[in-house]
Amino acid sequence: MSMFQEQKNLIPLYDTKEILLKVVVIGDFGVGKTAIIKRCTEGVYSSLYKVTIGADFAIKTFVWDDNTRITLQMWDISGHERFGSLTSVYYRYASAAAIVFDLTRPETFTSVEKWLLDLRGKVELPNGQPLPIILLANKGDICLPIIPAHISQFCIQHNIQAWFITSAKENTNIDEAIQVLIKSTLCNYHNPKIPGSICLSNMNQEKRNKCC
Ligand SMILES: Nc1nc2c(ncn2[C@@H]2O[C@H](COP(=O)(O)OP(=O)(O)OP(=O)(O)O)[C@@H](O)[C@H]2O)c(=O)[nH]1
Numbered sequence: 001m002s003m004f005q006e007q008k009n010l011i012p013l014y015d016t017k018e019i020l021l022k023v024v025v026i027g028d029f030g031v032g033k034t035a036i037i038k039r040c041t042e043g044v045y046s047s048l049y050k051v052t053i054g055a056d057f058a059i060k061t062f063v064w065d066d067n068t069r070i071t072l073q074m075w076d077i078s079g080h081e082r083f084g085s086l087t088s089v090y091y092r093y094a095s096a097a098a099i100v101f102d103l104t105r106p107e108t109f110t111s112v113e114k115w116l117l118d119l120r121g122k123v124e125l126p127n128g129q130p131l132p133i134i135l136l137a138n139k140g141d142i143c144l145p146i147i148p149a150h151i152s153q154f155c156i157q158h159n160i161q162a163w164f165i166t167s168a169k170e171n172t173n174i175d176e177a178i179q180v181l182i183k184s185t186l187c188n189y190h191n192p193k194i195p196g197s198i199c200l201s202n203m204n205q206e207k208r209n210k211c212c
């Protein structure tokens with residue numbers, strides 16, 4: 001069952017804070033970005049591979065807490081090289097990112113650094129901080145995974161908030177990962193250095209490594 005309450009759950013409007021978060025989902029072609037986004041926003045999965053051309057996006061609106069409603073705009077960015085020059089346009093105004101690789105194709109993990117550099121080089125938060133990022137090791141349902149041993153170290157070195165083994169097919173860890181990303185993003189929105197702001201969550205090391 002999804003952790004998110006659907007928008008139809010009623011909250012008195014006068015009390016409600018609306019937050020729009022743009023999350024860019026990046027990674028090599030075929031790693032499962034579209035499948036993850038569809039799972040998250042529509043709750044469906046298809047084994048058909050339809051290449052994403054350029055970029056697409058999907059929206060999910062949900063109740064976060066008693067007085068916050070979040071609209072998550074998930075940008076599905078093609079993993080194909082030929083669209084790479086456009087990423088700076090797609091990254092614009094992003095609040096957070098998910099980088100995806102395919103556990104069955106080790107070369108897609110090697111590419112994570114390339115995606116990370118592209119993202120970090122082209123976008124930052126309005127306060128100059130780097131975007132919160134999570135790393136998704138997808139297709140965890142396929143029975144092999146030799147998990148690269150150094151993923152946790154890689155995440156710490158590259159200031160990646162957390163990583164998860166996911167399966168869009170079996171709906172494993174998708175909501176959990178997005179929830180961690182949102183918490184991290186809200187912390188930036190409510191940066192304690194900004195007067196009147198509140199940090200909703202401090203992710204500790206234990207939380208970061210919970211799926212490793
Ligand atoms: N077994 C399994 N297959 C998956 C999973 N996620 C995606 N796939 C399959 O992998 C293929 C590629 O998935 P997509 O989501 O289209 O990949 P993409 O990253 O969006 O690829 P591009 O749009 O080309 O960048 C499809 O056939 C999916 O059904 C998963 O968790 N498990």
Ligand SMILES: [Mg+2]
Pocket residue numbers: 033034035050051052076078
């Ligand atoms: Mg796609």
